[in-house]
Amino acid sequence: MDCNIYEMIFKRKSVRRHDRNLKISDDELEIIYQKMNTLVPYDGDIKTAFLIVPSEKTSCNRGEYCLAGYSEKKGDYLLNMGYMLEQMDLFFPFLNVGACWQGLSKPELKKTDGLDYVIMLSFGKSAERNFRSRENPPRRKSLNDIWEGEYYKNVGKAVKLSPSAINSQPWRVKSFESKLEIYRTTSLFPLYPRPKMHFFNTIDMGIFCYILEVCLEHEGFGFERGETPGQSKGLIPVTSYNIK
Numbered sequence: 001m002d003c004n005i006y007e008m009i010f011k012r013k014s015v016r017r018h019d020r021n022l023k024i025s026d027d028e029l030e031i032i033y034q035k036m037n038t039l040v041p042y043d044g045d046i047k048t049a050f051l052i053v054p055s056e057k058t059s060c061n062r063g064e065y066c067l068a069g070y071s072e073k074k075g076d077y078l079l080n081m082g083y084m085l086e087q088m089d090l091f092f093p094f095l096n097v098g099a100c101w102q103g104l105s106k107p108e109l110k111k112t113d114g115l116d117y118v119i120m121l122s123f124g125k126s127a128e129r130n131f132r133s134r135e136n137p138p139r140r141k142s143l144n145d146i147w148e149g150e151y152y153k154n155v156g157k158a159v160k161l162s163p164s165a166i167n168s169q170p171w172r173v174k175s176f177e178s179k180l181e182i183y184r185t186t187s188l189f190p191l192y193p194r195p196k197m198h199f200f201n202t203i204d205m206g207i208f209c210y211i212l213e214v215c216l217e218h219e220g221f222g223f224e225r226g227e228t229p230g231q232s233k234g235l236i237p238v239t240s241y242n243i244k
């Protein structure tokens with residue numbers, strides 16, 4: 001059975017508690033490794049590495065394992081990490097594996113192959129009932145708060161379910177007939193110091209871009225990433241999508 005990644009947008013949620021009687025099987029772990037080895041980068045020029053470690057080898061006490069992301073620190077590496085790890089976050093529910101982004105915990109191993117630790121996902125086996133269904137969607141901003149213009153609103157309705165640090169939902173989109181411009185807002189209440197907000201919210205934008213691409217594909221649109229949009233008040237330009 002193939003994973004319908006679009007459906008997983010509606011099933012996924014942050015799973016922080018796991019039933020200790022349930023365990024990821026060796027076969028499932030093998031499937032997880034296979035998926036991890038096929039992650040598509042946002043920017044293929046940035047070197048990355050991913051390691052699965054038992055949760056005890058991290059400062060996070062959730063789940064059976066953590067999937068830690070390491071990267072060269074250059075260019076859009078945070079966007080790239082969000083984009084890549086979200087591919088795993090959306091894949092896990094297919095196996096009834098519950099995952100949670102862990103922005104505050106760290107693995108023991110801070111470097112691998114000269115690459116620095118960036119962020120990780122904790123994960124562990126969960127029961128089907130621990131996931132979401134279309135009938136109980138997550139708490140998110142209304143589409144009008146994040147989506148300007150009348151175009152591609154069906155895409156907007158699904159992509160707005162993307163996860164973000166402290167559910168901050170920093171994404172803002174300007175929609176045009178054949179283009180979407182993607183921005184990060186600067187007007188969020190600063191729950192963390194500015195550098196930490198930048199760190200989290202840039203990863204969030206990578207997550208959003210990946211889910212946006214899944215949604216565009218699902219709706220049958222051809223697209224390519226275009227130029228970074230120009231400056232706009234209160235918004236940090238991230239990228240744009242030209243849509244056919």
Ligand SMILES: Cc1cc2nc3c(=O)[nH]c(=O)nc-3n(C[C@H](O)[C@H](O)[C@H](O)COP(=O)(O)O)c2cc1C
Pocket residue numbers: 012013014015016100101102103104105138162163164165166167200203204207
């Ligand atoms: C970059 C990032 C970092 C996060 N860090 C943590 C964390 O340290 N601890 C935690 O419990 N949840 C963390 N989360 C999970 C968010 O709180 C969660 O995704 C958000 O509240 C939306 O809820 P949902 O994932 O259930 O849809 C993080 C999420 C993201 C995207």
